[in-house]
Amino acid sequence: MRLVTAAGADGLSVAELARSADLTRPTAHRLLTALRHEGLVDQDERSGRWMPGPELYLMGTVAASRYDITGIARDVVRSLAVRTEESAFLSVRRGDETVCLLREEGSFPIRSFVLSEGVRFPLGVASAGLAILAFLPPHDVDAYFERHPELGQRWGAAHAEPRLRTRLKETHERGFALNPGLIVEGSFGLGAAVFTREGHPQWALSLTGVQFRFGPDRLAELGRILLAHAHQLTTRVASAQR
Structure with missing residues (x-):
């Protein structure tokens, strides 16, 4: 999630994320799919790149009052x-x-x-x-x-x-x-x-x-x-x- 959010609006491909996280590509894809199911990351339909998901925004608004x-x-x-x-x-x-x-x-x-x-x-x-x-x-x-x-x-x-x-x-x-x-x-x-x-x-x-x-x-x-x-x-x- 940190790697995805650090990439911002440009996003990252699964290959880039796997390399940065020192994971195999199938493992990275499995983790990203699970995070997407919870709304924590999202995938651009055209580029296939992974980006922060809508649930992160909701979490952020709750945490903002304190941090x-x-x-x-x-x-x-x-x-x-x-x-x-x-x-x-x-x-x-x-x-x-x-x-x-x-x-x-x-x-x-x-x-x-x-x-x-x-x-x-x-x-x-x-x-x-x-x-x-x-x-x-x-x-x-x-x-x-x-x-x-x-x-x-x-x-x-x-x-x-x-x-x-x-x-x-x-x-x-x-x-x-x-x-x-x-x-x-x-x-x-x-x-x-x-x-x-x-x-x-x-x-x-x-x-x-x-x-x-x-x-x-x-x-x-x-x-x-x-x-x-x-x-x-x-x-x-x-x-x-x-």
């Missing part, structure tokens, strides 16, 4: 984009990943397209996930590294455990995360955690843009603006969860 903060976050994300002139985002933690929920374009004409709605990254990779991981309890961070020894191999040496732990410490001390072109060369990102009423880092605000826009003099100001917006949204979340 969806986009309604109270949209103007905060928009304000962040206006104030900084960079692209601004809201991401949410889902297990060991972050998922982008909102994107607002800044006014600067040259943009970075690393992130958009629905895009997932492992915690610690993009700036949003780095900010969230940095403020998790130490035992949760240790467990995360135990589950994902492949980070360095998959995402580059900067994401291997020793170097990533150093960046987590720096993020915690600074208050916001930096991603200096570690995913896409020439792109720069900042991220700040947004907390639940109980103090858990569940979301993150982030900024991305072309690297020359994030020089040392401007970086401090962008970080200050980002943290102020993250604090504003955290305060709203706490009020909404009462």
Whole structure:
């Protein structure tokens, strides 16, 4: 289901899904057929590609009242984009990943397209996930590294455990995360955690843009603006969860 929903409106073929899930094609088709029977996935009659089903929409509307903060976050994300002139985002933690929920374009004409709605990254990779991981309890961070020894191999040496732990410490001390072109060369990102009423880092605000826009003099100001917006949204979340 996660693979199907990640593909969005374009969908995926059964062969693509089987390959991504490391399943045989007959097994993948059998699982998809069962999910379709429950309305959780659907198949386009012309292309044969598999897409999210109508039951997911109904489930989502029920869960939204508890988990969806986009309604109270949209103007905060928009304000962040206006104030900084960079692209601004809201991401949410889902297990060991972050998922982008909102994107607002800044006014600067040259943009970075690393992130958009629905895009997932492992915690610690993009700036949003780095900010969230940095403020998790130490035992949760240790467990995360135990589950994902492949980070360095998959995402580059900067994401291997020793170097990533150093960046987590720096993020915690600074208050916001930096991603200096570690995913896409020439792109720069900042991220700040947004907390639940109980103090858990569940979301993150982030900024991305072309690297020359994030020089040392401007970086401090962008970080200050980002943290102020993250604090504003955290305060709203706490009020909404009462």
